[in-house]
Amino acid sequence: MNVFYEETGTFKVGAILADNTTSLQIEAVHGKRSKIKATSVLFRFSTPPLSEFMEHVQKVTDELDPNFLWECCTQDTEFTSDALAADYFGHTPSPVEAAATLLLLQNAPMYFYKKALGRYKAAPPDALKAALASQEKKRRQAEQQARYVEQLNRFVLPEEFKARIPNLLYKPDKNSIEWKALETACTEKKLTVVKLMEKCGAIASSHDYHFNQFIWEHFPEGVHFSELESQPTLHDFLDLPISDVVAFSIDDASTTEIDDAFSVTLLPFGSFRIGIHIAAPALGIDPESALDQAAATRLSTVYLPGNKITMLPDAIIHHFTLTENRLQPSLSLYLDVADDFTVISSESKIEKIKVAANLRHNMLEQHFNETSLNKGNFAHTFSKELSLLWKFACKMENQRGKANDTNNDKIDYSFEIDNDHVTINERRRGSPIDKVVSELMIYVNTEWGKQLTDAGITGIFRSQSNGKVKMSTSPAPHQGLGVPQYAWSSSPMRRYVDLVNQRQLIALLRREPPPYTKESNSLLIAMRDFETAYGIYGEFQRAMERYWCLRWLLQEKIQITNAQVIKENLVKLDRIPLVTRIPSLPEIAPGTYVQLKLSEIDLLERSLHAEFLQKQDA
Numbered sequence: 273m274n275v276f277y278e279e280t281g282t283f284k285v286g287a288i289l290a291d292n293t294t295s296l297q298i299e300a301v302h303g304k305r306s307k308i309k310a311t312s313v314l315f316r317f318s319t320p321p322l323s324e325f326m327e328h329v330q331k332v333t334d335e336l337d338p339n340f341l342w343e344c345c346t347q348d349t350e351f352t353s354d355a356l357a358a359d360y361f362g363h364t365p366s367p368v369e370a371a372a373t374l375l376l377l378q379n380a381p382m383y384f385y386k387k388a389l390g391r392y393k394a395a396p397p398d399a400l401k402a403a404l405a406s407q408e409k410k411r412r413q414a415e416q417q418a419r420y421v422e423q424l425n426r427f428v429l430p431e432e433f434k435a436r437i438p439n440l441l442y443k444p445d446k447n448s449i450e451w452k453a454l455e456t457a458c459t460e461k462k463l464t465v466v467k468l469m470e471k472c473g474a475i476a477s478s479h480d481y482h483f484n485q486f487i488w489e490h491f492p493e494g495v496h497f498s499e500l501e502s503q504p505t506l507h508d509f510l511d512l513p514i515s516d517v518v519a520f521s522i523d524d525a526s527t528t529e530i531d532d533a534f535s536v537t538l539l540p541f542g543s544f545r546i547g548i549h550i551a552a553p554a555l556g557i558d559p560e561s562a563l564d565q566a567a568a569t570r571l572s573t574v575y576l577p578g579n580k581i582t583m584l585p586d587a588i589i590h591h592f593t594l595t596e597n598r599l600q601p602s603l604s605l606y607l608d609v610a611d612d613f614t615v616i617s618s619e620s621k622i623e624k625i626k627v628a629a630n631l632r633h634n635m636l637e638q639h640f641n642e643t644s645l646n647k648g649n650f651a652h653t654f655s656k657e658l659s660l661l662w663k664f665a666c667k668m669e670n671q672r673g674k675a676n677d678t679n680n681d682k683i684d685y686s687f688e689i690d691n692d693h694v695t696i697n698e699r700r701r702g703s704p705i706d707k708v709v710s711e712l713m714i715y716v717n718t719e720w721g722k723q724l725t726d727a728g729i730t731g732i733f734r735s736q737s738n739g740k741v742k743m744s745t746s747p748a749p750h751q752g753l754g755v756p757q758y759a760w761s762s763s764p765m766r767r768y769v770d771l772v773n774q775r776q777l778i779a780l781l782r783r784e785p786p787p788y789t790k791e792s793n794s795l796l797i798a799m800r801d802f803e804t805a806y807g808i809y810g811e812f813q814r815a816m817e818r819y820w821c822l823r824w825l826l827q828e829k830i831q832i833t834n835a836q837v838i839k840e841n842l843v844k845l846d847r848i849p850l851v852t853r854i855p856s857l858p859e860i861a862p863g864t865y866v867q868l869k870l871s872e873i874d875l876l877e878r879s880l881h882a883e884f885l886q887k888q889d890a
Contacts, residue, residue, distance in 0.1 A: 274322050276371050277313045278389060283375060285325050288316075314353075314374065314390055317367035325368070332372035336360075338380040341373075342394055345384075350393045353377055382407065413449050420453035425460060429472040437474050441466065441481070442488040466876050478875035479692075482819060483579070486812050497566060497585040506591050507556045509601045515625045517547050520654055521594055522709055524686065525632045529573065529582065529765040530594040533602075533627045534712060536657035542611035544660060548716045549625050552601040553584065553592040553764050554774040559787045559794070563588065568798055571805040573766040576816040578689025584765055592765060596630045603761075603774060603781075605716050613667040618719060622781055629653065633686075633705055640704055662704055665711035672714070672754035685849045687820055694820050694827060696848050713762045714753055720777055721747060721759030729776050730790045731759045732769045732799050743769070743799050745790050769802050815878065821850040822873050822880060830870060834888055837864045843882075856884045865889070 273288045275298060286298030289305065296313070299305050301323050320328055345356050357365035357373035365373065377384045377392050382403035384392040395403065420430050433440065433450060444451045444465075458468050466475070475481050487495060517535035535547035557563050567583050574581040582589060594600050602625045608616045631654070640658050644650035652658065669675050684706070688695040699706065724731040725747045734741065735748035735758065747757035761777065764770040772788065772795060779786040788795040824830075825848075835843040841857040843866065844850065854868065865888035872881040 273316050273318055274325070275308075275313045275316050276325075276367065276374075277308055279308065279312060281378075283314075283371065283378065285322055287322055312389070315367060315370060320368065325371070328368045329371040329375060332368055333375045333379075336372060336376045338376060338383045341376065342380075342383045342400070345392075345394050347394050347396075350387050350391050353390050353392065356392075417449040417453045417456075420450065421456045421460075424453060424457035424468060424472060427468075427471045427473075429469075429474050433472075433474065437469070438484065438488060441469060441475075442485050470876060475876070479819065479823075481876060482816065482878075483576070490808065491581070495581050506587075509555060509624065512601055512622060512624045514599065515547075515602075515604065515621075515623045517549075517625060519547065519549055519594075519625050519627045520629045520631055520657070521596075521627055522631045522636060522705060523633070525634050526688075528586075528593060529584075529589050529763075530627075530630060531763045531765050531770075532709075532713065533594045533625065534657070534661060534708075535625075536660050539608065543616070544609055546607045546609055546661065546664060546712075547625075548605045548607070548712050549594065549602040549627075550604070550716065550762055550774070551592045551594050551765055552603045552622065552774065552778070553588065554603075554771055554778055555601050555622070556592065557584075557588070557771065559775065567768050567771060568794070568801075571768045571798070571802045572809055574809045575813050577687030577694070577820045582766075583768065589765055594625070594627045594630075596627045599624045599626050603777060605719060607715075609664060613664045620720070620723065620777070620781055622778060633699075637699075637703070637705055642704060645704060658704075658708070661708045661712070665708045668711045668715055669707065674754050683849075685817075687817065689820070692823075694824050696821070696824055698847070714755065714758075717758050717761050718753075718755040720761045720773070721757040723780060724759060724773070724776055725757055727780050729780055729786050730788055730792070730795065731773050731776050732795070732802075734758045734760055743803055745795070745799070767802075767806075768798055772798055817849060818878050819875065821845075821848045822875055822878060824848055825850075825870060825880070826873055826875075832885070833868055833870060835866055835868050835882075837862050837866060843868070852880065852882055854882050854884055858884065860887065 274285055275288060275296065276283065276285050278284070284300070286300050286306075286308075288296055289299055290297035294310050296308055296310060297305065298308060317325070341356065341360060344359055345351055353374045354365065354370060356377070357370050360373065361369050374390065378386070382400060383395055385395060387393055420433075423430050430450075430453075436450060439445065440450060440454060444454075446452075454465055454468065458465055461468060463471070466481070469475055517537055519533040519535040521530050521533040523530055531551045533549040535545075535549065537545040537547070539545055557567065563584075566585075570581070570583045573583045592600065594602070602623055604621045604623055604625065606619045606621065608618070610616055636652075639650050639652040639655070640662075645659070645662060649655065649659075666675070669677075682701045684699050684701050686697045686699065688697070721731060721733060730745050731747075733744055733747045734750060735744060736742075736750045736752040737748070738751075741750075741752070747759075749756050750758040759773050760767060760770045761773045762770060764774045776786045776788060778784075825833075834846045835854075836846070837843050837857070837860050838851065839862050841854050842851060843854055843857070845852070845868075854866075857866070860866065867885040867888050869883045869885055870880055871883070872879075874880065
């Protein structure tokens with residue numbers, strides 16, 4: 273005798289070896305023996321033979337129509353499988369017919385709900401309709417997904433993908449059939465999603481891929497300012513006194529946010545007055561205004577080679593930038609300096625200044641450089657002023673204890689992008705232009721930090737201790753700069769922290785209550801969020817500089833190049849700020865020059881393969 277029974281949701285058959293009333297010892301078709309509960313048995317049978325039984329059952333099951341059976345059964349009450357089989361077949365069902373009916377009921381859960389062993393209930397019409405619609409939808413989706421996979425395997429981008437390219441690249445819905453098709457095709461082709469999409473023509477520009485990925489993640493609403501751009505609230509500041517100084521600025525050729533300018537006025541007995549003039553957008557951007565909230569969201573201008581995302585709208589920048597031959601509002605720090613370049617006194621003012629010239633690095637450096645300074649004079653409209661500022665900067669650097677700072681020997685790089693052609697320029701960090709600008713900025717940020725501290729007014733200070741830089745509302749020494757306190761105030765159009773500090777300084781000079789206290793939520797949030805955003809923006813800038821370095825290598829067809837070992841297998845390539853690891857590099861002392869062979873430059877992955885060739889003489 274044989275039994276047809278259910279075990280863990282599956283119907284099985286077996287020959288009875290022993291019947292112990294509450295349990296049975298059985299043997300399966302393939303000889304496996306097991307013990308089952310008597311309550312799991314649905315019926316016993318002797319024919320057809322055990323080895324043929326399930327084959328006969330499957331044939332009958334295949335002929336059954338679940339929709340017809342659903343219509344045949346009672347709709348509102350439970351029924352047994354035997355009763356349904358008897359109604360359907362028109363007679364007491366044979367073991368094969370009974371088993372086939374059970375198998376169909378088990379395999380059609382949309383039509384029939386299982387209530388107990390051998391007992392079922394018909395699904396309500398609405399529920400069945402919804403389930404069938406869902407099944408049909410899944411079937412169509414599976415067909416569509418298969419079609420997508422077939423197209424992707426031929427490197428053809430499905431038409432439906434085109435509107436979803438950014439989502440698929442940057443923020444995919446991993447439950448979507450498009451993503452599932454992409455994953456399947458990537459697995460079959462052994463490619464990353466980005467590489468497969470590129471082969472399908474979905475990535476027209478590797479640069480735009482990286483840039484848009486950053487925008488998608490950090491500027492989900494886009495980079496435009498909408499109504500703030502078209503309808504800025506501007507003020508002419510007619511009440512401000514007008515300075516008679518002749519000022520000039522020094523910036524890169526591409527700079528539009530000109531935050532700072534300088535002036536030198538000769539005084540009796542060999543002394544002179546230095547003016548450090550900082551653009552004053554805080555005069556026109558009220559705290560908590562829509563414009564302020566936009567700036568507080570961005571927190572900083574984002575820089576990358578050939579492009580930038582400004583913290584403020586272009587119209588606001590144009591209104592406050594220290595453009596030449598325009599009267600512009602300024603927060604000025606004046607230093608009376610003796611003939612030995614010692615600062616005698618200082619004074620801060622809110623005023624208007626007229627910048628006589630916007631000097632640009634690439635033009636100025638032809639005249640104002642170490643060679644011309646060593647000669648004692650050079651031909652330039654502001655040669656006298658620049659010479660005095662240079663000597664003053666050297667004195668200030670020495671006072672900070674940084675005259676022999678090894679950082680001054682490092683190379684800075686600038687990128688010029690013209691129609692996808694990249695030029696990478698080197699400039700030693702301690703060059704006269706660099707030293708003058710950096711020393712004056714350090715001085716103004718240190719002095720205004722001191723003024724806020726002395727007045728008991730809260731500011732956002734930047735400090736460094738044991739190599740770790742942090743921001744705080746409490747002043748503390750900045751060991752790296754060698755100053756007792758440091759409050760970023762010199763770039764209020766480019767950094768939100770500087771804009772906050774400028775508001776505090778304006779309140780100090782006007783003897784008004786400052787907008788922020790030490791407990792102000794907006795100040796604490798700005799300080800916290802700024803550090804995070806500044807880190808993200810800096811990482812993005814470095815990543816895009818790496819991208820353009822790789823573009824430069826391809827552009828210049830560089831296959832063999834020199835590099836300097838930094839440590840272990842990490843090297844820096846000559847002429848460009850590109851650092852990479854060389855797996856084949858033998859153990860070589862840091863500072864050693866080596867020759868490398870370059871290959872496999874990948875602009876999407878921002879990677880390359882470099883192979884060690886030989887050591888080079890220094």
